[in-house]
Amino acid sequence: xxxxxxxxxxxxxxxxxxxxxxxxxxxxxxxxxxxxxxxxxxxxxxxxxxxxxxxxxxxxxxxxxxxxxxxxxxxxxxxxxxxxxxxxxxxxxxxxxxxxxxxxxxxxxxxxxxxxxxxxxxxxxxxxxxxxxxxxxxxxxxxxxxxxxxxxxxxxxxxxxxxxxxxxxxxxxxxxxxxxxxxxxxxxxxxxxxxxxxxxxxxxxxxxxxxxxxxxxxxxxxxxxxxxxxxxxxxxxxxxxxxxxxxxxxxxxxxxxxxxxxxxxxxxxxxxxxxxxxxxxxxxxxxxxxxxxxxxxxxxxxxxxxxxxxxxxxxxxxxxxxxxxxxxxxxxxxxxxxxxxxxxxxxxxxxxxxxxxxxxxxxxxxxxxxxxxxxxxxxxxxxxxxxxxxxxxxxxxxxxxxxxxxxxxxxxxxxxxxxxxxxxxxxxxxxxxxxxxxxxxxxxxxxxxxxxxxxxxxxxxxxxxxxxxxx
RNA sequence: GUCCCCAUCGUCUAGCCUGGCCUAGGACAUUGCCCUUUCAAGGCAGUAACACGGGUUCAAAUCCCGUUGGGGACACCA
Numbered sequence: 001x002x003x004x005x006x007x008x009x010x011x012x013x014x015x016x017x018x019x020x021x022x023x024x025x026x027x028x029x030x031x032x033x034x035x036x037x038x039x040x041x042x043x044x045x046x047x048x049x050x051x052x053x054x055x056x057x058x059x060x061x062x063x064x065x066x067x068x069x070x071x072x073x074x075x076x077x078x079x080x081x082x083x084x085x086x087x088x089x090x091x092x093x094x095x096x097x098x099x100x101x102x103x104x105x106x107x108x109x110x111x112x113x114x115x116x117x118x119x120x121x122x123x124x125x126x127x128x129x130x131x132x133x134x135x136x137x138x139x140x141x142x143x144x145x146x147x148x149x150x151x152x153x154x155x156x157x158x159x160x161x162x163x164x165x166x167x168x169x170x171x172x173x174x175x176x177x178x179x180x181x182x183x184x185x186x187x188x189x190x191x192x193x194x195x196x197x198x199x200x201x202x203x204x205x206x207x208x209x210x211x212x213x214x215x216x217x218x219x220x221x222x223x224x225x226x227x228x229x230x231x232x233x234x235x236x237x238x239x240x241x242x243x244x245x246x247x248x249x250x251x252x253x254x255x256x257x258x259x260x261x262x263x264x265x266x267x268x269x270x271x272x273x274x275x276x277x278x279x280x281x282x283x284x285x286x287x288x289x290x291x292x293x294x295x296x297x298x299x300x301x302x303x304x305x306x307x308x309x310x311x312x313x314x315x316x317x318x319x320x321x322x323x324x325x326x327x328x329x330x331x332x333x334x335x336x337x338x339x340x341x342x343x344x345x346x347x348x349x350x351x352x353x354x355x356x357x358x359x360x361x362x363x364x365x366x367x368x369x370x371x372x373x374x375x376x377x378x379x380x381x382x383x384x385x386x387x388x389x390x391x392x393x394x395x396x397x398x399x400x401x402x403x404x405x406x407x408x409x410x411x412x413x414x415x416x417x418x419x420x421x422x423x424x425x426x427x428x429x430x431x432x433x434x435x436x437x438x439x440x441x442x443x444x445x446x447x448x449x450x451x452x453x454x455x456x457x458x459x460x461x462x463x464x465x466x467x468x469x470x471x
Numbered sequence: 472g473u474c475c476c477c478a479u480c481g482u483c484u485a486g487c488c489u490g491g492c493c494u495a496g497g498a499c500a501u502u503g504c505c506c507u508u509u510c511a512a513g514g515c516a517g518u519a520a521c522a523c524g525g526g527u528u529c530a531a532a533u534c535c536c537g538u539u540g541g542g543g544a545c546a547c548c549a
Contacts, residue, residue, distance in 0.1 A: 099547090166545085296483065297483075298482095429509070441510035441511080
């Protein structure tokens with residue numbers, strides 16, 4: 001048992017994206033390694049941007065990659081009373097004050113400051129007004145320290161120091177009564193007993209705004225860890241224009257969740273030269289010491305390779321299970337229902353070295369469903385020609401003489417015929433391949449026959465022969 | 472503009488803290504060869520990096536300073 005308590009706190013303003021998953025993953029790994037608690041918290045205090053669909057998408061994404069949480073999901077909008085009471089506590093203890101500046105005025109002043117090349121900070125004009133009974137549309141501001149320094153020993157970045165002179169008084173309660181992020185985060189992290197706040201390093205500059213709030217309220221300050229960003233190929237922050245950023249898009253593209261996790265964890269973390277890790281190994285080997293400090297470029301090629309490795313190494317039945325929904329989407333529902341799980345697993349074994357994604361795999365696997373195979377026209381024109389008729393005929397006769405399919409027997413029979421006819425292996429193999437699979441590229445011929453079974457093999461060879469005769 | 476963070480092959484990274492073992496290792500991608508009934512997979516080999524400039528030291532990828540470059544933050548967004 002340990003007292004580690006960490007959290008993943010996304011805001012529900014869109015889908016669960018790649019960067020979010022990686023942040024969640026590092027938190028989850030740390031919690032599992034230390035037998036701590038992983039909490040899921042939904043930060044939905046911006047009522048204009050938060051949606052229920054987003055919450056569902058986040059939960060679905062977390063489940064897909066197998067990041068289970070121990071507490072939550074909590075929603076900040078269900079904790080409003082808490083934020084308000086702590087905000088009032090800050091007011092009563094003199095750590096906060098009412099601000100009657102209008103949003104539009106603040107906006108205008110900020111723009112003005114920017115135009116002059118100054119820091120767009122709040123000038124603190126309401127700080128000493130001592131407004132005791134504010135109008136309904138006042139906001140509450142926290143009195144930030146104006147001298148000294150705020151520092152942390154970051155899990156990843158090491159010592160980070162800010163001069164408090166750069167701070168301004170941030171709003172903690174909006175005029176509509178809703179708390180702002182920097183405030184609700186502190187209250188929740190404190191109340192939920194979070195021991196390690198691990199988040200993206202775009203939050204690093206929020207740290208000096210949050211720590212004084214912890215202190216003003218007498219809360220213990222947690223440890224922080226700021227993860228580097230994930231960048232697109234152009235080295236700017238990963239966004240829609242870099243292609244898919246939603247984790248679920250990768251499910252649709254045929255990626256395995258474990259492959260996603262493996263790729264993402266290696267983006268910014270390493271364990272010597274090792275590239276592939278089981279979930280258990282990840283939990284055992286994870287360490288903050290080996291988390292990179294600098295941003296990483298998302299590399300789709302390497303993700304694809306990782307996925308291919310997982311397709312090859314995962315239990316075939318498990319891959320088959322993940323493949324079924326895609327097969328059904330591809331219009332093979334009836335065909336899939338007609339076959340056994342074992343046979344599907346066999347099919348996976350047949351093609352797993354060729355498919356880099358499940359979507360790829362659907363195409364590789366398609367010829368093995370149904371009695372008849374759709375033959376590629378160009379392939380037929382090239383290989384199912386009259387010249388192949390005699391050899392194909394003899395092959396069928398020989399195969400028919402063999403009562404049951406046996407890989408070695410059929411292969412020997414095939415090779416013997418090739419030799420007797422004075423052909424090259426490929427001269428007979430390619431026409432047979434086209435007859436059997438409809439294509440010029442396929443897995444090994446005799447593995448294909450095994451999956452097809454004796455009857456369908458014979459049937460398709462016969463069809464191929466007819467095709468060669470009619471042209 | 473101000474503040475913060477960062478800097479090893481095209482990309483992900485090992486090495487850096489605790490200088491010599493670094494002629495800088497691995498992986499992806501890429502090129503060539505091998506294997507081969509096709510396509511893959513696999514095997515072998517190759518190209519490719521310490522951002523720059525100063526220090527410190529017998530010795531610097533490693534420690535220090537500066538420069539440059541990149542990223543992030545400066546909201547009644549999170």
